[in-house]
Amino acid sequence: xxxxxTYRDAVKRAIAQEMRRDDSVxxxxxxxxxxxxxxxxxxGLLDEFGPVRVRDTPISExxxxxxxxGAAMTGLRPIAEIMFSDFLATCWDLVAVEMAKTRxxxxxxxxxxxVIRTANGGGLRxxxxxxxxxxxxxxxxxxxxxxxxxxxxxxxxxxxAAVRDDDPVLFFEQKSLYPTKGHVEEGxxxxxxxxxxxxxxxxxxTIVALASMVRRAEQAADELAEQGISAxxxxxxxxxxxxxxxxxxxxxxxxxxxxxxxxxxLCGWGSEVVSLVAEEAFWHLDGPLTRVxxxxxxxxxxxxxxxxxxxxxxRIVDGCVKxxx
Amino acid sequence: MGASQPxxxxxxxxxxxxxxxxxxxxxxxxxxxxxxxxxxxDDDQLRMLYRHMVVTRKVDREAINLQRQGQLGVYASLLGQxxxxxxxxxxxxxxxxxxxxxREMGAAVTRGVDTGKMLHLFRGTWLSDHDPxxxxxxxxxxxxxxxxxxxAGFAMGAKFDDNPIVTMAYFGDGATSEGDPHEAMTFAxxxxxxxxxxxxxxxxxxxxxxxxxxxxPTLAHKAVGYGMPGHHCDGNDVLATYAVTRKAVDRxxxxxxxxxxxxxxxxxxxxxxxxxxxxxxxxxxxxxxxKTDPIVRYKLFxxxxxxxxxxxxxxxxxxxxxxxxxxxxxxxxxxxxxxxELFEHVYVDDTGHFERQRxxxxxxxAARDGEVSA
Ligand SMILES: Cc1ncc(C[n+]2csc(CCOP(=O)(O)OP(=O)(O)O)c2C)c(N)n1
Ligand SMILES: [Mg+2]
Numbered sequence: 001x002x003x004x005x006t007y008r009d010a011v012k013r014a015i016a017q018e019m020r021r022d023d024s025v026x027x028x029x030x031x032x033x034x035x036x037x038x039x040x041x042x043x044g045l046l047d048e049f050g051p052v053r054v055r056d057t058p059i060s061e062x063x064x065x066x067x068x069x070g071a072a073m074t075g076l077r078p079i080a081e082i083m084f085s086d087f088l089a090t091c092w093d094l095v096a097v098e099m100a101k102t103r104x105x106x107x108x109x110x111x112x113x114x115v116i117r118t119a120n121g122g123g124l125r126x127x128x129x130x131x132x133x134x135x136x137x138x139x140x141x142x143x144x145x146x147x148x149x150x151x152x153x154x155x156x157x158x159x160x161a162a163v164r165d166d167d168p169v170l171f172f173e174q175k176s177l178y179p180t181k182g183h184v185e186e187g188x189x190x191x192x193x194x195x196x197x198x199x200x201x202x203x204x205x206t207i208v209a210l211a212s213m214v215r216r217a218e219q220a221a222d223e224l225a226e227q228g229i230s231a232x233x234x235x236x237x238x239x240x241x242x243x244x245x246x247x248x249x250x251x252x253x254x255x256x257x258x259x260x261x262x263x264x265x266l267c268g269w270g271s272e273v274v275s276l277v278a279e280e281a282f283w284h285l286d287g288p289l290t291r292v293x294x295x296x297x298x299x300x301x302x303x304x305x306x307x308x309x310x311x312x313x314x315r316i317v318d319g320c321v322k323x324x325x
Numbered sequence: 326m327g328a329s330q331p332x333x334x335x336x337x338x339x340x341x342x343x344x345x346x347x348x349x350x351x352x353x354x355x356x357x358x359x360x361x362x363x364x365x366x367d368d369d370q371l372r373m374l375y376r377h378m379v380v381t382r383k384v385d386r387e388a389i390n391l392q393r394q395g396q397l398g399v400y401a402s403l404l405g406q407x408x409x410x411x412x413x414x415x416x417x418x419x420x421x422x423x424x425x426x427x428r429e430m431g432a433a434v435t436r437g438v439d440t441g442k443m444l445h446l447f448r449g450t451w452l453s454d455h456d457p458x459x460x461x462x463x464x465x466x467x468x469x470x471x472x473x474x475x476x477a478g479f480a481m482g483a484k485f486d487d488n489p490i491v492t493m494a495y496f497g498d499g500a501t502s503e504g505d506p507h508e509a510m511t512f513a514x515x516x517x518x519x520x521x522x523x524x525x526x527x528x529x530x531x532x533x534x535x536x537x538x539x540x541x542p543t544l545a546h547k548a549v550g551y552g553m554p555g556h557h558c559d560g561n562d563v564l565a566t567y568a569v570t571r572k573a574v575d576r577x578x579x580x581x582x583x584x585x586x587x588x589x590x591x592x593x594x595x596x597x598x599x600x601x602x603x604x605x606x607x608x609x610x611x612x613x614x615x616k617t618d619p620i621v622r623y624k625l626f627x628x629x630x631x632x633x634x635x636x637x638x639x640x641x642x643x644x645x646x647x648x649x650x651x652x653x654x655x656x657x658x659x660x661x662x663x664x665x666e667l668f669e670h671v672y673v674d675d676t677g678h679f680e681r682q683r684x685x686x687x688x689x690x691a692a693r694d695g696e697v698s699a
Binding site for chain 2: 030031033034035036038056057058059060061062063086087090125126127129130265266295296297298300301302303304305306308309312314315318
């Protein structure tokens with residue numbers, strides 16, 4: 001029996017699933033215990049697992065990741081929470097320079113099986129310093145895996161895969177998705193990292209989307225259908241590893257590509273997808289490779305303004321029409 | 326020189342905070358003179374401290390209301406911390422600079438910053454924030470502790486220019502765990518920057534209490550590690566926060582370097598309007614803390630000294646109410662800007678690529694609006 005749960009509750013269920021299964025998994029972060037997380041995504045975990053395995057820390061992102069990295073070296077499987085993904089910038093040395101390089105620089109002798117969870121992206125009017133979609137920062141660093149689920153089911157399955165993976169994984173929870181719901185079956189859920197999902201098949205244009213943009217891409221596909229355009233929607237799910245096969249196969253079929261990205265324009269993840277397709281599927285293309293992104297500006301916090309600049313269903317439709325015509 | 330030689334030229338014991346926090350006013354308003362912390366204020370200035378605290382409390386309450394009415398995205402109340410903020414900021418000269426966190430409405434009121442403008446940040450109105458250069462009051466810092474670095478850097482810059490100003494960074498007990506204030510204090514100590522680090526220890530960092538934040542005897546003790554004096558005071562005693570800050574500011578201005586102040590207070594409200602403190606602290610604790618209300622205590626003092634009668638009290642209340650109404654009207658009337666303006670202040674000059682994106686968005690919005698009206 002599948003149950004309808006929120007993305008927020010999926011986080012809790014995913015963490016609990018992995019902590020029950022494996023004693024070496026623990027959670028560390030700011031306000032994750034008594035408060036249950038500022039997004040209430042870790043509520044109840046302290047009660048079930050106790051203060052040793054669910055650990056509130058002083059406010060130091062650098063020390064949280066340092067603790068996670070050190071613990072991972074001892075063989076534990078830490079889950080570290082960075083409250084807002086913007087704050088990854090305060091501890092980026094640990095992520096990009098230390099964690100990402102450790103396995104490589106020790107000839108594979110030291111692995112860091114840890115997960116960094118973080119609330120990413122806009123949509124909640126938190127303004128320029130608490131709304132950034134930074135998945136493309138992480139994607140630019142060799143040695144990191146980068147995951148961003150779009151729905152409760154995938155969140156649990158990909159989270160489990162991230163915890164069980166031996167590389168450091170950056171796990172982006174899109175914060176405007178926390179209240180959204182989806183069906184999730186009972187029992188353990190584990191998926192595979194690096195597998196994109198075709199969430200809707202079509203023949204005229206391939207839309208590649210991530211996290212909160214997936215739902216919008218599906219809505220755009222509905223509108224396009226009314227105009228007689230058949231769109232295939234791919235939920236990328238993870239940026240590293242990137243499921244190039246699914247993307248290329250789809251474009252070979254549709255001959256057109258549109259990426260839908262929440263990140264600001266320059267060097268957004270879609271530019272990688274677009275260049276991949278340009279190189280590998282060029283002779284199959286029948287239209288301009290098109291990117292729908294947030295402009296290259298910091299996000300505003302006023303509701304109306306934020307909505308104007310994040311990719312809307314209408315802008316996705318327009319992008320697809322442009323790619324097809 | 327031997328490797329074990331201390332780097333500093335000061336006796337560490339002279340940097341230690343006092344055994345007891347500096348406290349000049351009893352809860353019943355009785356004043357104790359302390360020769361080390363003189364209060365050099367005239368009667369008007371003493372009344373002004375009261376005025377600032379009362380206005381602060383009123384606009385703070387009104388800001389919470391505005392958030393509840395959907396006018397602000399979020400708001401961080403400073404209820405209970407009025408004496409810490411007002412006393413501290415009052416010790417600065419007009420030319421000095423304040424580098425606030427996100428909870429510093431009391432410091433803003435003291436500096437004369439337009440309270441309505443302060444709230445635009447929480448409303449998300451585009452292009453309507455206060456001008457930091459007008460009252461030497463920097464942008465609210467929401468990433469924890471970063472303002473300590475800005476304050477130290479600004480002080481170093483001013484010193485380089487022989488500009489005799491002092492900067493003051495306000496931050497919280499929780500912020501002392503971040504690297505940023507630590508690194509700021511290290512620099513300030515080494516470069517003898519004229520900066521005062523003012524910690525409002527309100528006992529909580531969202532849900533984390535002080536004893537889970539630090540193992541230090543007091544936050545003021547940390548000063549010794551940076552080679553600067555540590556001050557410890559009752560943060561709900563506005564005369565103590567004023568006098569202690571004044572001492573630190575004068576010393577910094579004289580060229581003797583930075584200081585760290587810990588003002589003991591209590592966050593009487595939730596962390597922000599999005600927070601529910603019943604998840605992590607008891608009502609009883611909150612009720613105990615409310616007994617140390619800084620405004621009540623100061624009012625008793627002024628009355629004892631014959632500086633405040635019923636008329637003046639009413640006048641101050643009326644002024645506070647008028648300010649809150651003015652702020653409220655400004656927020657209610659503030660329009661949300663034009664999305665095209667969002668491009669205006671990202672770069673000084675537009676790059677070619679950037680210009681293209683502005684055009685793309687303009688075209689998309691025009692097409693959409695055309696459709697809506699069609
Ligand atoms: C770099 C960074 N990490 C975490 C946060 C989330 N956060 C916002 S306020 C806060 C608590 C700060 O506590 P404290 O310094 O005591 O200041 P107070 O809120 O009590 O005034 C935290 C953890 C943040 N804004 N920035
Ligand atoms: Mg605090």
